[in-house]
Amino acid sequence: MNHLLIAPVLVPALLGSLMILWMRHDLLQQRVFGIIGSVLTLAVALKLSHLSAGGEIFVYRLGNWSAPFGIVLMLDRLSAMMLLLTSVLAVVVQLYAIGSGWDRKGWHFHSLWLFQLMGLNGAFLTGDAFNLFVFFEVLLIASYGLMIHGGGPMRLRAGVQYIAYNLAGSTLFLAALGTLYAVTGTLNMADMAERVAAMPVEDTALLRAGAVLLLIVFAIKAALVPLHFWLPATYANAPGPVAALFAIMSKVGVYAIIRFFTLVFPQDSVAETLATDLILPAALITLALGQIGVLGTRSLTRLAAYAAIASIGTLMISLARFDAQGLTAGLYYLIHSTLATAALFLVVDMIAARRGGDIWLRLRPAILNTGLVSAMFFLTAIAVAGLPPLSGFLGKLLILEATADDPWMIGIWSTIIVTSLIAIVGFSRAGSILFWKSHEMDPEPGNDTDEGDTPERGPIPTKLETDEPIQDVGDSAAPWLSFVSVGILLAGLAALTLFAGPMTDYLKNTADQLTTPQIYYDSVLRQQEGSR
Amino acid sequence: MEMLVASAIGATTAAGIYLILRLRTFAVVLGMTMLTYAINAFLFTTGRLVVNLPPILQDHAAGGHATYTDPLPQALVLTAIVISFGMTAVVVMMALGSFIEGGDDRINMPDDDYIMPPLKTVDDQKPEDETA
Numbered sequence: 297m298n299h300l301l302i303a304p305v306l307v308p309a310l311l312g313s314l315m316i317l318w319m320r321h322d323l324l325q326q327r328v329f330g331i332i333g334s335v336l337t338l339a340v341a342l343k344l345s346h347l348s349a350g351g352e353i354f355v356y357r358l359g360n361w362s363a364p365f366g367i368v369l370m371l372d373r374l375s376a377m378m379l380l381l382t383s384v385l386a387v388v389v390q391l392y393a394i395g396s397g398w399d400r401k402g403w404h405f406h407s408l409w410l411f412q413l414m415g416l417n418g419a420f421l422t423g424d425a426f427n428l429f430v431f432f433e434v435l436l437i438a439s440y441g442l443m444i445h446g447g448g449p450m451r452l453r454a455g456v457q458y459i460a461y462n463l464a465g466s467t468l469f470l471a472a473l474g475t476l477y478a479v480t481g482t483l484n485m486a487d488m489a490e491r492v493a494a495m496p497v498e499d500t501a502l503l504r505a506g507a508v509l510l511l512i513v514f515a516i517k518a519a520l521v522p523l524h525f526w527l528p529a530t531y532a533n534a535p536g537p538v539a540a541l542f543a544i545m546s547k548v549g550v551y552a553i554i555r556f557f558t559l560v561f562p563q564d565s566v567a568e569t570l571a572t573d574l575i576l577p578a579a580l581i582t583l584a585l586g587q588i589g590v591l592g593t594r595s596l597t598r599l600a601a602y603a604a605i606a607s608i609g610t611l612m613i614s615l616a617r618f619d620a621q622g623l624t625a626g627l628y629y630l631i632h633s634t635l636a637t638a639a640l641f642l643v644v645d646m647i648a649a650r651r652g653g654d655i656w657l658r659l660r661p662a663i664l665n666t667g668l669v670s671a672m673f674f675l676t677a678i679a680v681a682g683l684p685p686l687s688g689f690l691g692k693l694l695i696l697e698a699t700a701d702d703p704w705m706i707g708i709w710s711t712i713i714v715t716s717l718i719a720i721v722g723f724s725r726a727g728s729i730l731f732w733k734s735h736e737m738d739p740e741p742g743n744d745t746d747e748g749d750t751p752e753r754g755p756i757p758t759k760l761e762t763d764e765p766i767q768d769v770g771d772s773a774a775p776w777l778s779f780v781s782v783g784i785l786l787a788g789l790a791a792l793t794l795f796a797g798p799m800t801d802y803l804k805n806t807a808d809q810l811t812t813p814q815i816y817y818d819s820v821l822r823q824q825e826g827s828r
Numbered sequence: 829m830e831m832l833v834a835s836a837i838g839a840t841t842a843a844g845i846y847l848i849l850r851l852r853t854f855a856v857v858l859g860m861t862m863l864t865y866a867i868n869a870f871l872f873t874t875g876r877l878v879v880n881l882p883p884i885l886q887d888h889a890a891g892g893h894a895t896y897t898d899p900l901p902q903a904l905v906l907t908a909i910v911i912s913f914g915m916t917a918v919v920v921m922m923a924l925g926s927f928i929e930g931g932d933d934r935i936n937m938p939d940d941d942y943i944m945p946p947l948k949t950v951d952d953q954k955p956e957d958e959t960a
Contacts (some may be wrong), residue, residue: 309942426904426907430907430911433911433915437914437915437918438869440922444922444925444950446925447925447929448929449929449930449931449941450927450930450937450938450941451928452922452925452929452930453926453930453937453938453941454937454941455922455926456922456923456926457914457935457937458917459918459919459922460848460860460919460935463860463864463915463919464848464863466911466912466915466939467860467863467864467867467912470867470908471867471870472869473904474867474870474871474874474901474904475874476876477874477901477904478873478874478875478876483900507914510845529937529941532941533941570862573928593942594943594944598942656944656945657944658944658947774928805959827838
């Protein structure tokens, strides 16, 4: 038993609580310890991915109780990959939050950040269905705090919507778990999988109802149409760095769908193609709706939110096949879309900050650092829309290849290709309003961005004060740090493109592991010498 | 007894869903509470309804495996109650915050959230309370 498996949950939990107890008034210490927490988690995630790359499934039995009775954590290639992606994103976006000064605009930003990490890591590691519910709640309750960070009437209202929607989702999750427990008599995922596989077909009506309930719950988290209504207002009103971290939060829903519908309800079990039949049409509509939203919206933050919805649609199209090729393509697009969506939210936040908080797509005088910001917006838009040379293009190509023999092939291909065009038009329109036409405008009197008559601001105090003014570039502690942060995300996308070969090999192995549930039964239920 | 429990769960759920659809924060919070009560009762029944039996295995030698009730759903319910209680507290605080800052207790976003407001220039800036 390797005790490192519990570290991604324990490290953020410990540091987050310590930060609340000891350094709640000192932002500098919070920043230092927040970064230390995320970097430690990243280091552990790197080690764990290295461990799991061998193909072995590591099982951590809490309290050393044997498997179906005690709670287990399990680490396979998929969870290691998700852990690594989460912690990379967390570190980079946290740097942005510090650089842009967002973490000064409310209380306990860094502790909530670490609690969010704890919930995410726990959800990726757990091998127990009820424990998954608990970790969902942990990550949700941290996300409620982060979502309303900085305050303001719009953000609070959007926050109430978000909470109400997710609480309803949580009650549905409990109903699904209750149904599955009543039928199978277990909550351990591997044990449940084995019992489902052995169940006679005529007894499975309730089981299938439970499976569909579970699918609905995960579709709420992943924001698949028609359960996406919480996403645009939430992501558009959340602080920029928080929305960027939420890019991984909607992927938790995707992860849970992959986990349950490859392990517990695979295609050759009683559930048959139930999941595919429901997910594929929903994913196609999600993609279309997201990209039309990108074109149709007048708000910059909503543009990013709709792009996030579209990316979920694209990757679910591929994952809905639940075979090795579809999973490989979908997972590649998952990594790409997480990084690209996060970068988009950060760039949008930079633009909004430089326009004095104006998020609407309308002509304003040219912004500060317009060259660098517009270049970053351009690159991010290329990545999100899926144009060559960045990884979005490769991801879409892989998905098209994976769905080439699908009976729905014509519908899938035409949706992906046509919606890509819509997205390109949408992003070009936004970019030209924001950057090109703004050059033709004279700076407004009294709102000029030139230095000179603006009063000297002096160093930004790191101590937290209440009622600070919200969102302004001059407010930020270190604007260069925000550029570095977005730069790292874009470099990550470039690396994903350059090393697409080794990456797809790794993901191919991941998908192969996922499609042989037998390995999971053996690792979790059989090989448990030494446990009580 | 099954009929009684099932219809109680059904009625509570229906009331909860009706209240959630009211789109006012107070009603939604009440609806959430009703819904979580219903789900807690439902979780409790997933271990089958048994009367007057302890959740402990006893008299195993004398075929006692039938004389106990499943303890796991009770543990699950406890966890669910704690979590839903905490969540209700959070949603009440949030609803209060949005009522105080936003001015009303509607759940829906106001139009300003997705319709572009006219650009304010220096000349025609009006006091906030006049436009509201």
